[in-house]
Amino acid sequence: MNKTIALIVLAGGGLLVSLGLLFMCASVARPERLPLSILLIVIGGGAAAWAGVTWRRLNEIEPERLADRIVEWVRAQGKFETTEAEAIAALAAPASSVHAALEILRSRGEIIADHRHDRLVYVFPNLKESKVERRCPYCGAQFPVKQALSKCPNCGASLELQLN
Structure with a gap:
């Protein structure tokens, strides 16, 4: 799912809600339009809500934003190191996005990769006491x-x- 689809669904949902409100106004003269207006408002509102939630989630898992969230999470934990699996579990993000975020942090020089007991640990030297x-x-x-x-x-x- 990409942001373009979410944006199209959001616009379509807004259009359906607007059309539903228009039919609701028209139902004053012809009451048989009221069920259609309610249906359009419900479908449009549901589509807009789904698109909004999807848009927000896609923004949250962008690697740039996820990199900042990883640093905030490690700082809040009071520790100065983490693994990729811990970050995936704590942030509920896809593995590919977390991996890309850790690579961004490594390219910025904010983390150092350290191999310990057949696993990769990312150390944040700026967070050490x-x-x-x-x-x-x-x-x-x-x-x-x-x-x-x-x-x-x-x-x-x-x-x-x-x-x-």
């Missing part, structure tokens, strides 16, 4: 950032903040 600590450049002592230290208690040198 980094810890900041105070470190003495001379003696190498490390101190937590929560301690309000500006000088090393061991050697007296100025402490520097470093990512770990």
